[in-house]
Amino acid sequence: ICRFPCTLGCVGMVLSSKAQRAWKVASIAITGAITFHCVFQVDYGPQEHVFSGPQRFYRRKVDEMLGITGALEKDVSEKQQQQDAIADQQR
Numbered sequence: 001i002c003r004f005p006c007t008l009g010c011v012g013m014v015l016s017s018k019a020q021r022a023w024k025v026a027s028i029a030i031t032g033a034i035t036f037h038c039v040f041q042v043d044y045g046p047q048e049h050v051f052s053g054p055q056r057f058y059r060r061k062v063d064e065m066l067g068i069t070g071a072l073e074k075d076v077s078e079k080q081q082q083q084d085a086i087a088d089q090q091r
Helices: 017-041 052-066 068-090
Strands: none
Touching: 017 052, 052 068
8 A cells, every 4th residue: 555645656665764864864964064065165256255254263273273374384484584585695
């Protein structure tokens, strides 16, 4: 006996409650991952936008966690010192 009568007849069994729960959990996880990606990863261009603040915060925290901030500042200061030394030699 078909649970959902329709004009085409019964197509197949409805998912079990365990399968429905798994489907719901997977749907929520995928929706969360897509939302995370759209808010924190997508580049919306150089102009300010609604996600600029959260993106800066997220990137700063990731850089701190990976130890990139100190290395980046050190690299920038070294390049500046090299450019200053070259400029002094040319004078």
